[in-house]
Amino acid sequence: MTGSPTPSEGKRRVAFVTNLCPHYRVRTFEILAGYCSIRYYFFSAGAEWYRFPGHGLYRGEFDGEYLPGVTIAGTRFVPALVSRLWCDDYDVLVKCITGRFALPTSYIVARLRRKPFVLWTGIWAQLEGFFHCMARPLTRYVYRHADAIVVYGEHVKRYLISQGVRSERVFIAPHAVDNTLYARPVPHQEIRERRAALGIAEGGAVVLFVGRLESGKGLEFLMEAFAGADVAGARLVLVGEGSKRVCLHSQAQRLRVDDRVIFVGYVPPDDTLVYYAMAAVLVLPSVSSPRGKETWGLVVNEAMNQGVPVIATEAVGAAAGGLVQNGVNGWVVPERDSLALARALRRTLRDPVLRAALSRGARRTIAGWDNERMVQGFRAAIAAVTAKG
Numbered sequence: 001m002t003g004s005p006t007p008s009e010g011k012r013r014v015a016f017v018t019n020l021c022p023h024y025r026v027r028t029f030e031i032l033a034g035y036c037s038i039r040y041y042f043f044s045a046g047a048e049w050y051r052f053p054g055h056g057l058y059r060g061e062f063d064g065e066y067l068p069g070v071t072i073a074g075t076r077f078v079p080a081l082v083s084r085l086w087c088d089d090y091d092v093l094v095k096c097i098t099g100r101f102a103l104p105t106s107y108i109v110a111r112l113r114r115k116p117f118v119l120w121t122g123i124w125a126q127l128e129g130f131f132h133c134m135a136r137p138l139t140r141y142v143y144r145h146a147d148a149i150v151v152y153g154e155h156v157k158r159y160l161i162s163q164g165v166r167s168e169r170v171f172i173a174p175h176a177v178d179n180t181l182y183a184r185p186v187p188h189q190e191i192r193e194r195r196a197a198l199g200i201a202e203g204g205a206v207v208l209f210v211g212r213l214e215s216g217k218g219l220e221f222l223m224e225a226f227a228g229a230d231v232a233g234a235r236l237v238l239v240g241e242g243s244k245r246v247c248l249h250s251q252a253q254r255l256r257v258d259d260r261v262i263f264v265g266y267v268p269p270d271d272t273l274v275y276y277a278m279a280a281v282l283v284l285p286s287v288s289s290p291r292g293k294e295t296w297g298l299v300v301n302e303a304m305n306q307g308v309p310v311i312a313t314e315a316v317g318a319a320a321g322g323l324v325q326n327g328v329n330g331w332v333v334p335e336r337d338s339l340a341l342a343r344a345l346r347r348t349l350r351d352p353v354l355r356a357a358l359s360r361g362a363r364r365t366i367a368g369w370d371n372e373r374m375v376q377g378f379r380a381a382i383a384a385v386t387a388k389g
Helices: 007-011 023-033 079-087 102-112 130-145 154-162 188-198 219-229 245-254 273-278 299-304 338-349 352-367 371-388
Strands: 013-018 037-042 063-066 070-072 075-077 092-096 117-121 148-151 170-172 206-210 235-239 261-265 281-284 310-313 330-333
Touching (some): 023 037, 092 102, 102 117, 102 130, 117 371, 206 273, 206 299, 245 261, 310 338, 338 352
Parallel strands (some): 117 148, 148 170, 206 235, 235 261
């Protein structure tokens, strides 16, 4: 299902409810809007726990609206969502998994109006937080009664099947970024200037992490692995902010690698490209927590567009979902295993021939993992549920 929309597809009216439009999802929503008549309703104010405050609310070349609301005790209430979904004209409602108010509201309105309901989710493990446990019966009910479910990858599909969902109702939309944005060449002069500003000698290997400095990211294991790998001239560059920064700095001092660990701080999404371009390897050492596992980790997609090999743990969706492939474009290691992570670092950094092969593999893999392929999953799900009508 590629190319121009089919005549019937172009006439389909879709209400798409999700929390917000982040920088990495603008192009996805634009492409999907080219295939059907779609209106996006965003219900979040952008204050999610997993977002940096500097990340703004984005808009694109599509019909979309950020709805006003109020947050009470951690729940975002958006009364305008009820009126929009009740009064607007659409053939199918698509809803992301998030929103303690928005999810049940969207599902109930779709059922009352007898409209097909499509769920979109990347969750692939049981969530154990207080509110997650309280909402588990409702979530399982929506899983089992949604007309279709769009998921990030096969790992999510396997999880849903274990929750009682029939496999034929699950459609895969591989989680993607705008490859044209992240694959663009970075001038060598810019890379040299950034390395110089960080105090990294020419030729010194950069082990890169991009993301929040929080406990679920497993950064204490990365710090141990970096110290254990003991690769001459290598630097560990941490791009991001979070509550674990002070602890990580103290750990680096205890391990006597503080002179080789660089805390960059927060970097806007548009400015991360030069860090990927200078990296020898990206590491995403996430660990399982009561909030579940890393649903995906789009920094993996971003880095691979620059030909950067990736080391990820088994708790990372991009690894479980098949993007990170052992010996092809990187390595998948057990979570919380500093020794395995150190071995993967040494193997990658000390063998330039292997690293070059992994780099080529990263570019080949990500070239076919794009927004068009992601949108095909949504198109297939929408076509399936509207055909029933």
